[in-house]
Amino acid sequence: MPLQDFATSEALTMGVELELQLVSTHDFDLVPQAEDLLRETARHTGAWDIKPEITRSMIEIGTSIQREHAPLVAELRDMRDQLARAARKLNIAIAGGGTHAFQHWSEQQIFPTERFRYISELYGYLAKQFTVFGQHVHIGCPNGDDALWLLHALSRYVPHFIALSASSPFVQGQDTGFDSARLNSVFAFPLSGRAPFTRSWDEFNVFFDKMTATGVVQSMKDFYWDIRPKPEYGTIELRVCDTPLTVEKAAALACYLQTICRHLRExxxxxxxxxxxxxxxxxxxxxxxxxxxxxxxxxxxxTRQKLRDDILRTLARIDGHALDLRALDAMNLIRDSLFASNDAGWLRQQRREHRALSATVEQAAMRWMG
Structure with missing residues (x-):
């Protein structure tokens, strides 16, 4: 299948996707009720979008195209509130976080669509182990050449987004020692990691043709890169973030990316x-x-420095762009989180206070649902 042309998008527009956990209000384990929740929210109001993910204990929500922080936060809060009402009717809860703290992958059920069945057959047990939860952020680009330049320029900032969003310290009942253990599941896939260093859309087309000729790749969806171009949307998509524990943090991360992109472009x-x-x-x-x-x-x-210090210096460097983009509130939330802790630290604190991991998940669900 040939690679499609890169669609033209307004530069620096944003779209946010969040993969979310569906948990039982009885024991706070994952619960396979995606179809029920999709049915309950089929007539939601708003321009946002909800769809299934690879296993039946997760969903993905996506915003409309956004330009500024305030409307993005408003839409994410509306999505959260409508989802929370629907979940309560079903006696389930919804939580953020990059991993569920104690679920077992072998108990997960593949959502019944043709693509998810194909992924399950291709990757075996890895497909069920992919019951992890991320935030993806799309940034609009006017053409494919600009998209690839921005993709590679952003590579040095990827650790910022991993550290700021990290919310997956626990896996199958154990503290992994990682702030983001979720990405270890992503790295297991053969087409993960970084995109190849191509600088023009024509050059990327040559690479894509070579990959499809091998039979390894059928479409762009087969690449699980940290940042990948999305030609059908006219965007690049940052994929390294864990799903934060609040929609406010999700919006701030998206605007931090938008502001860095404006700094890099201009x-x-x-x-x-x-x-x-x-x-x-x-x-x-x-x-x-x-x-x-x-x-x-x-x-x-x-030179080597602490990630926290590098983010602080970056915030100072992009402050003028944040002002122009009306994103200062988002930058302040990012700055404040540097002196508190990321969501992984918050989850570990809940574990220390409540001991039971089920109580930790309960607290996370209460926090996400507002």
């Missing part, structure tokens, strides 16, 4: 090169393992 502070990726895997691991306390190596200067 100031072009550096030119992306293949060598930028020499430190990419190290930086990404540090963010997953240690969160905001991890270290980051600057690919240009080779």
């Amino acid at each position: 100031e072009q502070p550096f030119e992306p090169t293949e060598d930028d990726y020499l430190v990419y895997t190290f930086n990404r691991f540090q963010a997953c393992r240690f969160g905001l306390d991890g270290e980051i190596v600057d690919p240009k200067t080779k």
Whole structure:
């Protein structure tokens, strides 16, 4: 199948997708009630979107195209409130977080669609282990060449989004020691990681043709890259974030990305090169393992500093762009979270206070549902 042309989008527009946990209000384990919730919300009001995910204990919601922080937050809150009302009718709860704290992958059920069955047959047990929950953010790009430049320029900021969104310290009842253990499940897929260093849409087309000729790839959906182009939408899609515990954090992360993208597009502070990726895997691991306390190596200067400090310096650098985009409230939320803790720290604190992981999930559900 040939790669489609890259659709034209308004630069710096945003779309947010959130994968969410459906949990029982009895024991707070995952519960396979996606079809019931989809039926209950079929007539929701608003331009947003709700659809199934790979297993029946998850759903994905997506916003309409947004330009500014305030309308984005308003839409996400409306989505949350309508979903929460529907969930209460079904006697279930909805939670954020990148992993469920104690579910067992073997108990999950594949959602009955043709694509999800295909993924299950292709990847075996990995498909059920993919019951993890992420936030994806789309940023509009006017053409494919601009999209690929921005994709590679953003690579040095990927650890920021991993550390800021990290909310998956627990897996199958154990504290993994990672702030974002979710990404370890994503890394297991053969077409995960970073996109190839192509600089033009024509060059990317050549790469795509070679991949489809091997039979390994059928469409762009087969790539699980950290950032990937979405030609049908005219966007690039950042895929490294865990689903935050609140919609307010989700909106702030999206606007942080939008503001960085404006800084990169308008100031072009550096030119992306293949060598930028020499430190990419190290930086990404540090963010997953240690969160905001991890270290980051600057690919240009080779200097090393704490991720928290690098984010603070970035916030100072992009402050003028945040003002122009009306995103200062979002930047303030990001800044405040640097001095509190990320969601992984909050979940660990709940575990210490409540001991039972079921109570930790209950607290997370209460927080997400407002």
